[in-house]
Amino acid sequence: xxxxLAETVALLLLAATLAFAVVRPRGLPEAVAAVPAALLxxxxxxxxxxxxxxxxRDLGPTIGFLAAVLLLAxxxxxxxxxxxxxxxxxxxxxxxxxxxxxLVFVVGSAVTAALSLDATVVLLTPxxxxxxxxxxxxxxxxxxxxxxxxxxxxxxLPVSNLTNLxxxxxxxxxxxxxxxxxxxxxxxxxAVEWLVLRRFFASDLVGRGxxxxxxxxxxxxxxxxxxxxxxxxxxxxxxxxxxxxxVVAALGAAALALPALxxxxxxxxxxxxxxxxxxxxxxxxxxxxxxxxxxxxxxxLVGRLxxxxxxxxxxxxxxxxxxxxxxxxxxLPAVLLLLPAAAAAGPGTVLAALVGVNVGPNLTYVGSLAxxxxxxxxxERDAEPPVAEFLRLxxxxxxxALLAATLALWALP
Amino acid sequence: xTGAMRxxxxxxxxxxxxxxxxxxxxxxxxxxxxxxxxAPGEVEEAADGxxxxxxGRGRPGPGRHPAGRIGVxxxxxxxxxxxxxxxxxxxxxxxxxxxxxxxxxxxxxxxxADLLVAARDGDRSRLGPASLGQVTRFVVDHAPCAVLxxxxxxxxxxxxxxxxHPPGHGQPPPPARH
Numbered sequence: 001x002x003x004x005l006a007e008t009v010a011l012l013l014l015a016a017t018l019a020f021a022v023v024r025p026r027g028l029p030e031a032v033a034a035v036p037a038a039l040l041x042x043x044x045x046x047x048x049x050x051x052x053x054x055x056x057r058d059l060g061p062t063i064g065f066l067a068a069v070l071l072l073a074x075x076x077x078x079x080x081x082x083x084x085x086x087x088x089x090x091x092x093x094x095x096x097x098x099x100x101x102x103l104v105f106v107v108g109s110a111v112t113a114a115l116s117l118d119a120t121v122v123l124l125t126p127x128x129x130x131x132x133x134x135x136x137x138x139x140x141x142x143x144x145x146x147x148x149x150x151x152x153x154x155x156x157l158p159v160s161n162l163t164n165l166x167x168x169x170x171x172x173x174x175x176x177x178x179x180x181x182x183x184x185x186x187x188x189x190x191a192v193e194w195l196v197l198r199r200f201f202a203s204d205l206v207g208r209g210x211x212x213x214x215x216x217x218x219x220x221x222x223x224x225x226x227x228x229x230x231x232x233x234x235x236x237x238x239x240x241x242x243x244x245x246x247v248v249a250a251l252g253a254a255a256l257a258l259p260a261l262x263x264x265x266x267x268x269x270x271x272x273x274x275x276x277x278x279x280x281x282x283x284x285x286x287x288x289x290x291x292x293x294x295x296x297x298x299x300x301l302v303g304r305l306x307x308x309x310x311x312x313x314x315x316x317x318x319x320x321x322x323x324x325x326x327x328x329x330x331x332l333p334a335v336l337l338l339l340p341a342a343a344a345a346g347p348g349t350v351l352a353a354l355v356g357v358n359v360g361p362n363l364t365y366v367g368s369l370a371x372x373x374x375x376x377x378x379x380e381r382d383a384e385p386p387v388a389e390f391l392r393l394x395x396x397x398x399x400x401a402l403l404a405a406t407l408a409l410w411a412l413p
Numbered sequence: 414x415t416g417a418m419r420x421x422x423x424x425x426x427x428x429x430x431x432x433x434x435x436x437x438x439x440x441x442x443x444x445x446x447x448x449x450x451x452a453p454g455e456v457e458e459a460a461d462g463x464x465x466x467x468x469g470r471g472r473p474g475p476g477r478h479p480a481g482r483i484g485v486x487x488x489x490x491x492x493x494x495x496x497x498x499x500x501x502x503x504x505x506x507x508x509x510x511x512x513x514x515x516x517x518x519x520x521x522x523x524x525x526a527d528l529l530v531a532a533r534d535g536d537r538s539r540l541g542p543a544s545l546g547q548v549t550r551f552v553v554d555h556a557p558c559a560v561l562x563x564x565x566x567x568x569x570x571x572x573x574x575x576x577x578h579p580p581g582h583g584q585p586p587p588p589a590r591h
Contacts (some may be wrong), residue, residue: 018468021468021469022468024472027472029471030468030469030471031469034469097427117467118467118470121460121463121464121466121467121479122464122473122477122479125460125463125479125483126460126479126482126483126486129456129460129482129483129486129487130486132426133486133487133489133490136426136427136490136494137426137427138425138426138427139426139456139483139487140453140455140456143456143459143460143483144459146463147459147460147462147463150463151466202543202546203534203545203546203547203548203549204534204546206427206428206534206565207425207426207427207428207532207534207565207566208427208566209426209427212493212497273474276470276471278471279469279470279471282469283469286469330466330468331468332468332469333468361466365459365462365463365466366462366463366465366466367462367465367466367467367468368466368468371465371466375462375465387455387458389455390455390458390459390462
């Protein structure tokens with residue numbers, strides 16, 4: 001196959017994979033298009049079979065790690081960890097809306113960092129809404145805080161975001177080193193979100209709440225909290241001991257799953273659903289399709305575009321480029337495209353790219369321009385949702401958060 | 414004015430008690446009272462949008478979708494707030510729960526009312542244009558009836574008015590004496 005043709009075919013396969021994932025015709029899993037696209041890339045000779053297998057081998061441990069983290073978050077939810085966080089927040093806020101927002105920031109940042117942004121979006125956000133409702137406070141600032149922190153607060157640990165998991169191995173950093181380097185950028189991004197949201201929602205953070213409904217009964221989820229804490233410590237020790245972090249995550253998930261299964265609190269089928277096999281297959285297939293795009297010629301182009309060097313300017317340029325790319329196509333393909341070139345440039349460049357792909361999606365609140373346009377198209381006939389406010393909040397938070405987090409990254413070499 | 418007075422109380426979390434307390438002594442005994450709670454539709458949209466941003470994760474099963482869970486909780490919370498408001502008002506009132514663009518819904522509901530009772534929101538640390546939030550500002554500007562704007566907590570004293578000549582801007586010329 002000629003080089004130009006291979007490049008075109010690879011790009012078309014990627015576009016089809018992403019378009020299907022955004023549109024999700026008939027609610028079919030995203031893997032339904034991604035797997036045939038990956039196979040076609042090999043069959044059409046765009047990507048040699050050995051390169052595809054190499055990519056799958058590289059992604060394997062990351063996908064296993066992802067599965068374990070998804071399971072861990074689900075089990076923490078079943079143990080009542082999120083409900084307990086809601087109860088604590090309701091009690092500690094004393095009816096004050098700004099205090100509740102502060103607590104949502106603490107809990108949202110911690111949940112995102114420890115259990116990934118998926119946990120914040122799917123499991124924590126409804127609990128935060130319920131907490132605001134229980135205090136009879138306006139829910140909007142608190143729900144928006146969750147959606148923003150799911151992105152901005154996902155900088156800290158390799159487990160906080162799938163983009164981090166993918167970049168973690170490519171960066172060659174240890175788990176602890178990753179966390180140390182990202183601690184300051186994480187704090188900087190969260191601080192910017194706090195300063196902006198606090199002002200943006202000033203007129204919704206008024207009045208005084210009252211504790212109207214009794215919290216749903218439930219004890220302190222000591223087991224879940226202990227297992228989660230031990231798992232996080234285990235991540236740090238794993239690289240020292242030469243153990244794969246995915247093993248630690250799997251042990252943590254098993255420590256919660258086995259007692260829950262024994263006591264009949266969860267059925268095996270439910271655990272199977274929590275692992276989200278179609279999602280894991282999608283990630284693997286997307287990895288192969290993006291590898292085809294990179295190998296067919298886009299890789300060297302990204303390498304030329306990506307500024308090298310550790311100066312604040314080049315780090316900012318990397319973060320900005322990554323943020324733009326993430327907003328165009330979503331941050332998952334963006335990070336897969338950027339990684340080979342970023343990893344070649346060094347860990348600083350990888351982390352700057354992560355700042356861009358993780359914080360950037362807050363600009364278009366649905367993750368990418370493609371998704372935003374599709375959702376608008378769907379709703380044209382319906383009452384159009386008031387998205388202007390989200391976009392305004394995105395414009396106010398993303399550039400300063402990118403700037404602050406990238407400068408924090410540069411400040412701590 | 415013919416017939417009974419029609420009064421709309423727009424009730425929002427955090428400030429609703431002030432509205433009810435201000436309206437209670439003013440209402441004629443035969444007034445028709447409507448209690449309105451308008452939930453911003455963008456809260457569910459935010460939760461749904463955040464989920465859409467997670468590429469490849471599919472859709473959560475029934476009862477697990479965050480926006481769906483928020484929708485159910487939201488209706489429940491609105492009904493509870495209006496029930497509490499009716500009890501505090503101490504007289505029967507029609508309860509209206511809406512969801513969408515709050516400022517437009519409130520103005521729509523005020524159509525045909527004689528009086529709209531609303532609470533101030535906004536930044537009350539500096540009283541001025543920003544001490545009325547955007548939504549309340551729109552309602553005050555477009556309400557098709559009289560509006561009673563209520564302080565929901567403490568009424569500010571006259572000392573909240575800034576001095577006519579802030580320090581550092583020179584003293585005003587002394588008034589001319591003849």
